Amino acid sequence: MRITEVIEKKRDGHRLSCDEIQYFVTGYTHGEIPDYQAAALLMAIVLRGMDDDEVRDLTMAMAQSGEVLDLSDVAGIVVDKHSTGGIGDKVSLVVAPVVAALGLPVGKMSGRGLGFSGGTLDKLESIPGYRVDLTVAQFKDQLRRIGVVLTGQSANLAPADAKLYALRDVTGTVPSLPLIVSSIMSKKIASGADAIVLDVKVGTGAFMRTLEEARALAVDMVRIGDAVGRKVSAYISDMNEPLGAAVGNSLEVVEALATLGGHGPQILADHCIQIAGEMLYLGDKCSTLDEGMRCASGALTSGAGLAKFRELVEAQGGDVRFVDDPARFRRAPIAWTVSASSTRYLATMSADEIGLAVVGLGGGREKKGQQIDHAVGVVMHAKVGDLVHTGQPLFTVHARCQADADSAAARIGQALRFSDSPAEALPSFYARISAEDIR
Numbered sequence: 001m002r003i004t005e006v007i008e009k010k011r012d013g014h015r016l017s018c019d020e021i022q023y024f025v026t027g028y029t030h031g032e033i034p035d036y037q038a039a040a041l042l043m044a045i046v047l048r049g050m051d052d053d054e055v056r057d058l059t060m061a062m063a064q065s066g067e068v069l070d071l072s073d074v075a076g077i078v079v080d081k082h083s084t085g086g087i088g089d090k091v092s093l094v095v096a097p098v099v100a101a102l103g104l105p106v107g108k109m110s111g112r113g114l115g116f117s118g119g120t121l122d123k124l125e126s127i128p129g130y131r132v133d134l135t136v137a138q139f140k141d142q143l144r145r146i147g148v149v150l151t152g153q154s155a156n157l158a159p160a161d162a163k164l165y166a167l168r169d170v171t172g173t174v175p176s177l178p179l180i181v182s183s184i185m186s187k188k189i190a191s192g193a194d195a196i197v198l199d200v201k202v203g204t205g206a207f208m209r210t211l212e213e214a215r216a217l218a219v220d221m222v223r224i225g226d227a228v229g230r231k232v233s234a235y236i237s238d239m240n241e242p243l244g245a246a247v248g249n250s251l252e253v254v255e256a257l258a259t260l261g262g263h264g265p266q267i268l269a270d271h272c273i274q275i276a277g278e279m280l281y282l283g284d285k286c287s288t289l290d291e292g293m294r295c296a297s298g299a300l301t302s303g304a305g306l307a308k309f310r311e312l313v314e315a316q317g318g319d320v321r322f323v324d325d326p327a328r329f330r331r332a333p334i335a336w337t338v339s340a341s342s343t344r345y346l347a348t349m350s351a352d353e354i355g356l357a358v359v360g361l362g363g364g365r366e367k368k369g370q371q372i373d374h375a376v377g378v379v380m381h382a383k384v385g386d387l388v389h390t391g392q393p394l395f396t397v398h399a400r401c402q403a404d405a406d407s408a409a410a411r412i413g414q415a416l417r418f419s420d421s422p423a424e425a426l427p428s429f430y431a432r433i434s435a436e437d438i439r
Helices: 003-011 018-029 035-048 052-063 091-101 120-124 136-146 159-169 177-190 211-227 249-260 266-282 289-302 304-315 351-363 402-415
Strands: 079-083 106-110 148-152 195-202 231-238 334-339 344-349 377-380 393-399 416-419 429-434
Touching (some): 003 018, 018 035, 018 052, 035 177, 079 091, 091 148, 091 289, 106 136, 159 177, 177 211, 195 211, 249 266, 249 304, 289 304, 334 402, 344 351, 351 393, 402 416
Parallel strands (some): 079 106, 079 195, 195 231
Antiparallel strands (some): 344 416
């Protein structure tokens, strides 16, 4: 088999066989196929697409390019969740301990932020000492002992995805549905979860900008998971404004702790209850989704989720004093609040601009490996649909210096649109998609 023949076949719009896809993934992972030929095939896939069988074969080839975890010796069923990324999305910090506190193990390998989208690992690292580099053996041992793990992806899991994504990032081949689906699902399959809940974001602060794009991604991921024997469901959720109020690493951890303590923003709590309820239902811990949501809500109000988060932090080397007293988190020296200049309705906001403002403050990365400042960020005091009165706080910028605060405030101010007429609040969710829906 020759890689040029595989490239030409896809270039001309033909379907690749399972053997051809396996040959490409294995050859590129082992360095036998050079970047320029791999990039040519990726571009052919972007332009010509892939059918369901090809996407399934690509996903499995990538998943099997390294170690595939078997967690059956740890628990009868392990659940995971994945978000496609958004602004202020700290849901994993809440739902993982809540679900684990109710007796359903959660094993999650998360990523870092890139661009305007924040990363779970960066948020967790704002807790001094918290380790995100657990080995597979440590991952399984902790999952067995306390029922929850939040760590980074092992280099041995789906190494083909890491290598292919780095190439896609610099060759204009990121926006391809087959490549996005295979990238996400290969990692989830390799990490050993039996049931996976997907949170597909849509809107100005998401990579999927339209409902049609988000639905197509959600359907394809659910279909692939179902085809390889995983229990998968997906939610399409709004990302036209930040989720909750806080955007920025330590600010988001503090907000997650408040939510676990039963006094966080209600819109964030409701979102987490829905996702956690789905995890409990999909993981056979609860017989219905409604029951799962009731149980998740109870774990928030009782403090059980917060206690499990404290146990998680302690297990992974973090300083639990920061859980017990969030005032310990390092604060940026400048906290600059911008207030409304008139009484009007907040009609829309460009969530991506808010995320980019936080990146500009130093709270995110514009390239991999860049150091970030965990203390900086933004807290939004109003949501779309709110009537804001003259002098009412709109947002607070947490910055290293006044010049940074002024720059971020100007950018966020331009991202907000006001109206004299009432504006509708944004929905949390647009759709739920299960395997039964697409069979």
